[in-house]
Amino acid sequence: MSVHNENIKKVTARHLSKMKAEGEKIAMTTAYDFSMATLIDGAGIDVILVGDSASNVMAGNGSTLPITVEQMIYHAQCVVRAVKRAHVVVDMPFGSYQISTELGVANAVRIIKESGADSLKIEGGEEYINVIKQIVNAGIPVMGHLGLMPQSINKYGSYAIRAKEDKEAEKLMSDAKLLEEAGCYAIVLEKIPATLAKRVAESVNIPIIGIGAGHEVDGQVLVMQDMLGITQNFSPKFVRKYANIGETITNAMQAYISDVKDSSFPNEDEEY
Ligand code: KIV
Numbered sequence: 220m221s222v223h224n225e226n227i228k229k230v231t232a233r234h235l236s237k238m239k240a241e242g243e244k245i246a247m248t249t250a251y252d253f254s255m256a257t258l259i260d261g262a263g264i265d266v267i268l269v270g271d272s273a274s275n276v277m278a279g280n281g282s283t284l285p286i287t288v289e290q291m292i293y294h295a296q297c298v299v300r301a302v303k304r305a306h307v308v309v310d311m312p313f314g315s316y317q318i319s320t321e322l323g324v325a326n327a328v329r330i331i332k333e334s335g336a337d338s339l340k341i342e343g344g345e346e347y348i349n350v351i352k353q354i355v356n357a358g359i360p361v362m363g364h365l366g367l368m369p370q371s372i373n374k375y376g377s378y379a380i381r382a383k384e385d386k387e388a389e390k391l392m393s394d395a396k397l398l399e400e401a402g403c404y405a406i407v408l409e410k411i412p413a414t415l416a417k418r419v420a421e422s423v424n425i426p427i428i429g430i431g432a433g434h435e436v437d438g439q440v441l442v443m444q445d446m447l448g449i450t451q452n453f454s455p456k457f458v459r460k461y462a463n464i465g466e467t468i469t470n471a472m473q474a475y476i477s478d479v480k481d482s483s484f485p486n487e488d489e490e491y
Contacts, residue, residue: 223263223304230265230306232338232360232404238265238437239426245405245438247428248446251277251294255443256301264305266428268340268440269295271310271370276444283369284313288326291315295334308362309336313370316341316350323350327359340407342368344394348401355402363398365391366432367410380431382411392419399423407440408432410457431457 224243227234238245247266250256251273259267273294274286295309309330316323327339338360341351355361366381375381382388391411398406405426408416413433420427426437441458444450448463478484 223265227304229304232306235265235306235405235426235438236424239424245426245428247438247440249273249276249440249443250298250301253297253301256298259443260302260305265438266440267298267302267305267307269298269307269309269334269336270340270442271312272442274312276442276450282372283310284372286312288312288315288330292330292333295330295336299335306338307336308338308340309334310340316347316354320350320353323347324353324357327354328357331359338362338404340364342370344390345397348397351398351403352401360404361402362428363395363403363406364409365394365398365406365411366408369409378410380410380412382415388412388415391415392422395419395423395427399425405437408436431455 235245245265247268248259248264249268249270249272250259251269256267269291271283271286271291273290274280274283277294278286278290280286291309291312295307299307311323311326311330315326330336330339339354340362341347341354342364344363344365351361351363367375367378369378372378382391392415395406403425405428406419406423407428407430408419410431413435416427416429416432417435420436428438428440429436430440442450445453445458446461448460448465449468451465454460475484
């Protein structure tokens with residue numbers, strides 16, 4: 220069964236805007252390594268995000284703040300080696316673009332040059348508009364990210380829903396327009412009211428990809444470990460579990476351990 224447009228050989232930022240124009244929804248998820256990226260790309264996903272959520276789900280940190288440019292490049296290289304069709308976008312990690320425009324552009328060029336990824340994602344609106352413009356001017360497509368921005372966790376103090384109040388909602392609307400004017404090719408909206416996400420999607424021409432932002436946007440993104448049931452003890456209502464891989468792994472490992480302990484593995488067919 221094919222669930223994607225087979226005419227597209229490699230998904231580009233242009234394809235994504237055409238998908239919005241034609242009302243085709245964009246499916247996006249995360250990947251951080253070769254094996255998973257091979258499976259996800261083979262399934263026909265449109266966009267793979269090498270998210271800085273690698274800091275949580277791969278490295279076991281409590282936030283996205285510790286992950287470095289070098290670590291993001293490593294994860295992106297592993298994913299790029301696997302992917303044939305999907306658009307590969309990489310998160311610029313905390314500290315890589317906040318210090319100065321010059322350093323932001325240098326890090327952006329380095330991540331693209333060393334990983335071979337297709338584009339970058341940057342959290343923030345007006346505050347980072349200059350660095351975003353300069354990265355776009357350097358020829359690198361940029362995906363924006365508004366709403367809950369995990370790199371600003373110390374400013375927010377929690378991962379609760381954002382932009383419920385009018386003032387923050389209006390700033391988000393205005394930031395989305397600024398990001399479009401700055402040349403961003405798409406924007407992720409994380410954990411905001413569905414009505415606001417719909418307004419944003421209707422007010423800009425670039426694709427809006429939601430995570431916890433309702434269905435009236437141009438696409439959806441979920442962290443792969445969350446949607447496949449690998450992440451333990453994390454089940455916000457916006458995550459739909461498409462598999463229970465965590466349980467499958469536990470059961471498989473227990474069966475293996477038991478077979479080793481009682482000497483039923485390997486059997487005669489499994490030895491030389
Ligand atoms: O890093 C990440 O996985 C993300 C998604 C939550 C959109 O930014």
